[in-house]
Amino acid sequence: MLGGHVSTAGGLWNAPVRAGRFGFATFQIFSKNQMQWNARPIPEEERKSFIAKTVEMKMQKIMIHASYLLNLGASKEPQREKTLNGFREELRRADALQVEYLVIHPGSAGEGTEKQAIRNISAGIRESMGENQNVQVLLETAAGQGSNVGYTFEQLAEMIDGAGDKERIGVCFDTCHVYASGYDIRSPEGYSETMDRFSSAIGMERLRGIHLNDSKGARGSRLDRHEQIGKGSLGIDGISNVINDLRLSKVPMCLETPLGEEGYEMDIEKIIGAISR
Numbered sequence: 001m002l003g004g005h006v007s008t009a010g011g012l013w014n015a016p017v018r019a020g021r022f023g024f025a026t027f028q029i030f031s032k033n034q035m036q037w038n039a040r041p042i043p044e045e046e047r048k049s050f051i052a053k054t055v056e057m058k059m060q061k062i063m064i065h066a067s068y069l070l071n072l073g074a075s076k077e078p079q080r081e082k083t084l085n086g087f088r089e090e091l092r093r094a095d096a097l098q099v100e101y102l103v104i105h106p107g108s109a110g111e112g113t114e115k116q117a118i119r120n121i122s123a124g125i126r127e128s129m130g131e132n133q134n135v136q137v138l139l140e141t142a143a144g145q146g147s148n149v150g151y152t153f154e155q156l157a158e159m160i161d162g163a164g165d166k167e168r169i170g171v172c173f174d175t176c177h178v179y180a181s182g183y184d185i186r187s188p189e190g191y192s193e194t195m196d197r198f199s200s201a202i203g204m205e206r207l208r209g210i211h212l213n214d215s216k217g218a219r220g221s222r223l224d225r226h227e228q229i230g231k232g233s234l235g236i237d238g239i240s241n242v243i244n245d246l247r248l249s250k251v252p253m254c255l256e257t258p259l260g261e262e263g264y265e266m267d268i269e270k271i272i273g274a275i276s277r
C-alpha cells in the first residue's frame with residue numbers, strides 16, 4: 001500500500017487528488033500548519049469535500065501527521081498543557097476528517113529522565129483519546145536525536161502499555177529512524193532479527209503504518225535526516241526488505257523523502273525496481 005506525504009495547499013481535498021496522480025493507494029497530510037500552535041477550524045464544506053475525494057480516489061488508511069511542536073514527554077507547564085490541548089485538537093480534526101491514523105512523535109525528555117517522559121507520554125494519550133472517536137494513534141519510532149524517546153521497541157511498548165485503550169494505539173515504523181537509531185534493517189538477517197525483536201516487544205499487529213525513507217545518517221548515528229529512496233545509507237537493500245515483507249502487505253507505507261512530491265516519481269521507480277517477482 002504505497003503512498004506519500006502530500007501538500008494540502010489550496011484546500012484539504014487537493015491532497016487525495018495529488019496522491020492519485022502518483023497512483024498512490026494512501027497518503028499522509030498535516031491537517032494544520034505543523035510549525036504553529038493555532039489551527040484554523042476546518043469549514044464544513046472543506047471537511048465534506050475531503051472525505052468525498054478520498055472515497056472517489058479510493059484512498060485508504062490515511063495518516064495525519066501531528067504537529068512537530070507537541071511534546072507529550074514534557075512535565076513542565078505551560079508546555080504540557082499546550083501539548084495536551086494541541087494533541088486533543090489534532091485528534092478531533094483527524095476524527096472529523098474520518099482518517100484512520102494520527103501519527104505522533106512520542107516526545108522528548110528534555111531536562112528530565114527518559115522514564116518520566118515515557119510515563120508522561122502514556123498519561124497524555126490516556127487522558128486525551130475521546131471515547132467516541134474512531135481515529136487511532138500511531139507512535140512513531142524515533143531516531144533518538146537529542147533527548148527524544150521512543151528509539152527502542154521496548155520504550156514504545158512501555159508507552160503503549162501505560163496508555164489505556166490499547167486497541168486504538170499502534171506504531172508507525174519510520175525506516176530512516178529505525179536504522180539511524182541502530183537497528184540493522186539493511187541486511188536480510190538483520191532485518192529479520194529486527195522484526196523478531198519488534199514482534200516480541202510490541203507485536204506485529206500493532207505495526208499499522210510505515211514511513212518509507214532512506215537515511216542520510218549512518219546506522220546508529222541517531223540523525224533524523226531523510227534521504228531519497230536508494231540514495232542513502234539504508235539503500236535499496238534495506239528498502240527492499242521492507243517492501244517485500246508479506247506481513248506488511250496491508251500496512252500503508254508513506255514516502256517522506258526530502259524532495260517531497262517533486263521526488264516521488266524517482267522514488268517510485270526505485271521501489272518498483274526492488275519488488276521481488
Ligand SMILES: [Zn+2]
Binds near residue numbers: 065105140
Ligand atoms: Zn514523523
Ligand SMILES: [Zn+2]
Binds near residue numbers: 174177224225
Ligand atoms: Zn524523520
